Amino acid sequence: MDNYNSEENSIIESLISIFTVNKGEVKILLFRKKTEPYKGYWMLPGNVLKSNESLEENINEYVLLKCGFSELYIEQCLVFSEINRIPDKRVVATTCIGLIDSKSVELKQEISSTIESEWFNISAIPKTIYDHAEIIGKSIDYLKERIINSNILKILFPSDFTLPELQKVYEQILDTELDRRNFRKKFINLGLIEDTGYKNEGYTGRPAKLYRFKENFEGKNLF
Amino acid sequence: MDNYNSEENSIIESLISIFTVNKGEVKILLFRKKTEPYKGYWMLPGNVLKSNESLEENINEYVLLKCGFSELYIEQCLVFSEINRIPDKRVVATTCIGLIDSKSVELKQEISSTIESEWFNISAIPKTIYDHAEIIGKSIDYLKERIINSNILKILFPSDFTLPELQKVYEQILDTELDRRNFRKKFINLGLIEDTGYKNEGYTGRPAKLYRFKENFEGKNLF
């Protein structure tokens, strides 16, 4: 391309599907829309890309401001550019997935915001605006691919976790059941986690061993 | 997001890494830049996204106009939004890979264009403008991931091919050597190709069998 002197500017919105694990459940963060149209429906967090920031900077700044999360882990997902994805407006959506561990969610910074937000189980997404349902679906597909081909879940478990916990997260995202014994064998043999020596006591049943992800280990093709 | 009444519009350029296989070599199509800055350097085909077309429509229309290719196979790659990827201009690049078989390249439609274009071996990319070298690198990485996890190469071989040909393409893209016997076994056992009964005669050495991809077969995790 030789020439950028075009009048054809576009509005770009960045949309982010933020996932966390809370009490063993995989959740996605949505905001409630407070104005017409689609008043009362839910939507992905996101905002208009400004000319002095990259997509990633834009999202980080936005989630800090609106959610109080600093240092959100981000990966790019897809671009949605269909002309009528928003009626009567041309808005190109660049989408990302974000991962944040539940402890960081608890420790989030104070925000002054009137946004109504809620974490939804990924198998129970509410009514959403425009094409956000499709975007959420693609984001979950992307996450699925990533937990198979990388150890991205390390982000969601920065400290100790039990193997049954980890397994349940895989099962929710992959939408399938896994064999406990084979799951253990696989993860332990992969060499990317280590036993902390501690146990997860205080629950009913036998206490589970606590593991942690090793540092500097880039996993490949887990499933 | 509630409000699109922003003054913060952006220029979006779509850039496409078009790959083909010609005489056994994997190639990418680049254009020569004819104006300063970077006059004489090479660049990815692409143009400014207009408000009445989606990313995919934009690319299809553009490659038909500038290259004469109709029905290019396209997949989305990454977005490049660093503020200074182009000095003094804010242009967001949405990138795709495209695949076209060599027969369709030969049969391309007549175009009236003064563009100087050339197919480059993917292991011998010339000097390129701005961040196009990085984009090309990421596109090849993406292609690598796709030929491992899908049978996308079917697009490059719509008609008969020999297994040694196919293997050489894998070797170039994965940048590794593969065992001939194991490669054959794998592809034949996968059940996604079939023997045409014909042979590739007229070359030195024993003629190779000609295979074709079966219809409606979505391969998974090939390597």
Added chain:
DNA sequence: ACAAAAGTGTTGCCAGTACACCCATGA
């Protein structure tokens, strides 16, 4: 003691890998 949940071991199978010889053709 019982209920609840976690930990463990064996076997069969299939896919991946390493490896060497024979075959069909053109020159």
Added chain:
DNA sequence: TCATGGGTGTACTGGCAACACTTTTGT
């Protein structure tokens, strides 16, 4: 007949899947 490149089989290994019983805790 020779040079060139293509086709084939075997044995080993490691990962994956299927499967049932024992262990540790709280109540």
